[in-house]
Amino acid sequence: MLRSIARVTAAHYHAEKCRRLTHPIAVVSSLLYPIGRVAVLMFLVQAVYQNRNPQNLLADYQSARIYILTSAFLTVTLGFNNAAVLAERIRSGLVVFDLVRPHSWMATNIGERLGPRLANLIAPVLAFLLGMSLAGYQQGPKYYLMITLMVPTIWSIEFLISYIIASITLSTQNSWGLGVALAWPQQLLSGAMVPLVLVPHGLRNLAYLTPFPCLLDLPIRAALGTVALMSALRIQVFWIITLGVCSKVLYHRNIVRIRINGG
Amino acid sequence: MFSYREDFLIGAVATGVFHLSSLSAVYLLFSIAGGINDWSPTDGVFLATVSSLRFALGKIGFWGLSALPRLIASGDLDRVLLYPCTPIPVLLLRDLDPLSVLDTAILLGTLVWSFPRCGLSTLSVIAFVVLMVLGLVATYGFMLLTVSLSFWAKVRNMFPQVFRVLWEFQPYPMTIYPTSLRVVLTWVVPIAVAVVIPVESLTSRTPILPASLIVGTAAVGHYVLGTVVFRVGLRRYESTGQ
Numbered sequence: 001m002l003r004s005i006a007r008v009t010a011a012h013y014h015a016e017k018c019r020r021l022t023h024p025i026a027v028v029s030s031l032l033y034p035i036g037r038v039a040v041l042m043f044l045v046q047a048v049y050q051n052r053n054p055q056n057l058l059a060d061y062q063s064a065r066i067y068i069l070t071s072a073f074l075t076v077t078l079g080f081n082n083a084a085v086l087a088e089r090i091r092s093g094l095v096v097f098d099l100v101r102p103h104s105w106m107a108t109n110i111g112e113r114l115g116p117r118l119a120n121l122i123a124p125v126l127a128f129l130l131g132m133s134l135a136g137y138q139q140g141p142k143y144y145l146m147i148t149l150m151v152p153t154i155w156s157i158e159f160l161i162s163y164i165i166a167s168i169t170l171s172t173q174n175s176w177g178l179g180v181a182l183a184w185p186q187q188l189l190s191g192a193m194v195p196l197v198l199v200p201h202g203l204r205n206l207a208y209l210t211p212f213p214c215l216l217d218l219p220i221r222a223a224l225g226t227v228a229l230m231s232a233l234r235i236q237v238f239w240i241i242t243l244g245v246c247s248k249v250l251y252h253r254n255i256v257r258i259r260i261n262g263g
Numbered sequence: 264m265f266s267y268r269e270d271f272l273i274g275a276v277a278t279g280v281f282h283l284s285s286l287s288a289v290y291l292l293f294s295i296a297g298g299i300n301d302w303s304p305t306d307g308v309f310l311a312t313v314s315s316l317r318f319a320l321g322k323i324g325f326w327g328l329s330a331l332p333r334l335i336a337s338g339d340l341d342r343v344l345l346y347p348c349t350p351i352p353v354l355l356l357r358d359l360d361p362l363s364v365l366d367t368a369i370l371l372g373t374l375v376w377s378f379p380r381c382g383l384s385t386l387s388v389i390a391f392v393v394l395m396v397l398g399l400v401a402t403y404g405f406m407l408l409t410v411s412l413s414f415w416a417k418v419r420n421m422f423p424q425v426f427r428v429l430w431e432f433q434p435y436p437m438t439i440y441p442t443s444l445r446v447v448l449t450w451v452v453p454i455a456v457a458v459v460i461p462v463e464s465l466t467s468r469t470p471i472l473p474a475s476l477i478v479g480t481a482a483v484g485h486y487v488l489g490t491v492v493f494r495v496g497l498r499r500y501e502s503t504g505q
Contacts, residue, residue: 033424036432181277
């Protein structure tokens with residue numbers, strides 16, 4: 001399995017690098033939307049702190065802004081909301097080619113997602129570091145190291161959620177609808193739309209009944225020091241195991257429904 | 264989408280979930296602040312709903328324009344020009360999105376829930392509807408302008424993407440942005456003109472007459488500019504692709 005993942009990842013990494021060389025403008029354009037989102041959130045959070053006594057808020061202003069920058073960086077780098085991409089291959093029938101390959105479907109999908117992500121790492125990393133220094137936030141190496149340490153677990157959880165949605169698509173045609181139905185609650189409950197550090201504890205505890213806060217809120221709070229790293233990793237591992245079991249069960253239940261028609 | 268009933272239901276649920284999530288985020292943020300710059304959480308949801316409604320109506324009416332850069336790059340604009348009518352209606356109708364009708368229906372429900380109940384008059388409601396229509400005209404004109412630049416762009420026209428990014432600034436009160444950005448979002452790009460100014464005139468934050476002058480001027484200006492640039496670009500179209 002690991003060897004399959006490595007081979008598929010390497011192939012897609014090299015393909016993506018070649019593609020980027022011929023379309024460098026695509027690198028810039030891919031950062032436009034996240035930069036716009038970050039700018040809007042920064043203005044909104046500034047307005048929140050101007051209108052409400054900062055002492056009545058659950059986090060200080062600097063932490064909230066670091067949260068926004070880091071969540072945007074993680075969203076761009078890890079490429080959330082891949083459910084529709086995975087599911088589209090099933091809906092269109094291209095999954096047939098994946099199933100006849102000498103690699104498992106999961107290994108193929110992991111490699112196809114991971115390779116391009118590694119190839120496109122430089123621009124978001126540079127943009128993130130530039131954004132942090134322009135904003136004057138001098139976080140020590142420990143902050144960046146903790147974020148880096150949690151990237152594999154974040155990516156695993158996001159991939160498994162997408163994989164579960166894709167497996168459900170084996171039973172229905174509407175991959176787009178399933179992807180959208182997942183994507184927006186994911187953005188809301190992970191802290192991408194509203195930093196969960198500002199949300200009342202009751203609502204935050206409700207969000208933590210889902211795996212979505214493990215994608216952004218939990219890693220960022222661990223890096224900021226408000227949550228212990230081992231506690232954060234334990235919660236993430238719990239969700240990885242739970243989602244992994246669900247994805248395996250769903251896949252094996254739904255794969256028998258595939259009818260491959262020739263001719 | 265319409266082939267199978269369950270697929271349609273999934274699409275409908277997805278659309279509802281999308282709007283519920285985005286409007287909940289707005290309400291939550293405004294509630295945490297206890298209101299932002301005299302906009303209550305309900306006012307914030309109303310503004311965000313109007314913004315989404317403008318987007319949904321745009322998808323019904325003129326989203327087909329977004330295909331123009333791709334058609335120019337591939338040379339497929341020839342097929343559109345072969346139709347026995349002007350190319351604009353063909354572009355507008357080719358990518359008509361019927362699911363946007365569902366979008367609109369859901370948003371109208373939210374609009375009714377969050378509609379301001381105090382300080383309204385018949386004149387302000389009529390002015391709001393008229394200003395929203397003019398705002399749509401301004402958006403159409405500016406969108407036509409940005410996609411028409413593809414007639415000149417040799418590599419890739421990024422203006423439609425930049426315009427799309429600036430839409431993210433739309434669902435929130437303009438008072439949260441610095442003055443320089445507000446000027447850009449009002450007079451250069453029709454962001455405030457399409458949504459915020461009509462809502463401000465409805466809720467008496469801006470008097471109706473100055474709001475009408477700003478929105479009317481922007482609508483006429485962007486429509487004329489967009490149409491002129493499109494026609495000039497069409498004359499230099501060479502059917503060779505890029």
